[in-house]
Amino acid sequence: MSAGIDLENVCCDFGSFRAVDNANVSIKPGEFFSFLGPSGCGKTTILRMISGFTEPTQGAIRIGGKDVRGLRPNQRPTALIFQNLALFPLMPIWENISFGLEVRGVDKATRRKKAEELLELVELPGAADKMVSQLSGGQKQRVAIARALAVEPAVMLLDEPLSALDLKLRQHMRAELRSIQKRTGVTFIYITHDQGEALAMSDRVGVMSQGRIQQIADPRDIYNNPVNGFVAGFVGENNVFTGSVRNPATGMAGYETKLGTFRARLGELASGENVKLYVRPEHTLLSETAAAENSVPVTISEVSFEGAFIAVHGVAENGQTLVAEIRNDGSATVPANGSQMFMQFDPARAAILPDAAVAKG
Numbered sequence: 124m125s126a127g128i129d130l131e132n133v134c135c136d137f138g139s140f141r142a143v144d145n146a147n148v149s150i151k152p153g154e155f156f157s158f159l160g161p162s163g164c165g166k167t168t169i170l171r172m173i174s175g176f177t178e179p180t181q182g183a184i185r186i187g188g189k190d191v192r193g194l195r196p197n198q199r200p201t202a203l204i205f206q207n208l209a210l211f212p213l214m215p216i217w218e219n220i221s222f223g224l225e226v227r228g229v230d231k232a233t234r235r236k237k238a239e240e241l242l243e244l245v246e247l248p249g250a251a252d253k254m255v256s257q258l259s260g261g262q263k264q265r266v267a268i269a270r271a272l273a274v275e276p277a278v279m280l281l282d283e284p285l286s287a288l289d290l291k292l293r294q295h296m297r298a299e300l301r302s303i304q305k306r307t308g309v310t311f312i313y314i315t316h317d318q319g320e321a322l323a324m325s326d327r328v329g330v331m332s333q334g335r336i337q338q339i340a341d342p343r344d345i346y347n348n349p350v351n352g353f354v355a356g357f358v359g360e361n362n363v364f365t366g367s368v369r370n371p372a373t374g375m376a377g378y379e380t381k382l383g384t385f386r387a388r389l390g391e392l393a394s395g396e397n398v399k400l401y402v403r404p405e406h407t408l409l410s411e412t413a414a415a416e417n418s419v420p421v422t423i424s425e426v427s428f429e430g431a432f433i434a435v436h437g438v439a440e441n442g443q444t445l446v447a448e449i450r451n452d453g454s455a456t457v458p459a460n461g462s463q464m465f466m467q468f469d470p471a472r473a474a475i476l477p478d479a480a481v482a483k484g
């Protein structure tokens with residue numbers, strides 16, 4: 124059983140400070156939905172309102188179509204998982220998992236059976252009689268998930284549950300969480316400030332800044348078609364060019380910038396309008412000769428080896444640093460510091476946004 128969640132014009136004020144400003148979103152039953160944004164943007168407050176620990180100042184929250192106003196956390200069909208797992212160290216794993224069932228008066232044999240089923244689900248078979256101290260960080264995380272699933276919530280709320288784990292384990296647990304979510308069909312609402320996590324796991328992502336949801340879309344759209352400068356800047360890296368529209372024609376326009384006139388897609392812009400062009404480092408190409416268009420001469424200032432790719436930094440004549448990423452295929456030639464090169468981009472690869480489109484923040 125999973126349930127959808129609707130937030131309708133939801134606001135949350137703390138005194139005169141508005142932590143969540145007019146949030147509207149419909150999360151579908153069985154969806155993996157992430158709220159992504161920097162520290163303090165209101166993610167946790169949204170999760171607390173859904174779980175019932177905080178009431179909205181305005182607006183309505185519905186879970187499975189039912190208005191949950193006034194319902195206490197334990198009356199809602201939600202389970203919450205924090206970074207701090209709060210497992211009971213003196214109880215074996217299976218009792219930890221089935222604790223919520225014991226509170227509900229379920230008999231011991233049924234509890235044990237349920238705990239073992241859930242341990243299979245989170246791929247920890249055989250761990251039932253171990254103690255919490257015998258498990259690794261990632262294994263404890265899975266026990267916490269199993270414990271939350273034991274009470275059969277319609278919605279799982281996850282508050283940065285992976286942030287205490289090391290990078291390798293975090294990446295592994297992303298895939299695990301996603302597959303547990305798919306197997307159970309439970310709606311997952313995940314909050315994180317880590318864009319990689321949100322993009323890798325989610326069906327859809329809501330990007331937040333200063334209490335406002337800036338964009339709701341699937342991960343590809345968030346990355347490829349950001350709706351404003353905040354989203355473009357927060358999700359991934361960019362080379363940013365400030366300029367204004369010149370000679371708009373069907374589908375394409377010129378953009379006059381301090382580094383020359385570029386050609387790129389038009390969008391809904393008028394001639395003379397101030398814009399920013401966002402070009403991803405992986406779409407910024409490096410070459411020894413100038414291309415016919417969208418080519419910027421640079422002096423290479425830094426080459427950093429990142430493993431899967433090599434980040435090459437170059438300073439343009441106006442002092443702006445641009446970054447191009449070269450895929451490390453084992454034979455990539457890397458330019459020397461101080462060499463004169465050109466960085467260029469395909470007209471179709473630039474995201475163009477009106478300069479004013481950066482919503483509050």
Ligand SMILES: Nc1ncnc2c1ncn2[C@@H]1O[C@H](COP(=O)(O)OP(=O)(O)OP(=O)(O)O)[C@@H](O)[C@H]1O
Nearest residue numbers: 137140142160161162163164165166167168169316
């Ligand atoms: N109980 C409270 N009283 C006053 N202000 C609060 C309260 N809870 C949160 N805030 C403020 O509301 C804003 C949003 O907080 P929230 O915890 O939702 O952010 P967040 O995006 O989850 O950040 P983080 O990733 O750091 O947890 C912050 O500026 C915070 O200081």
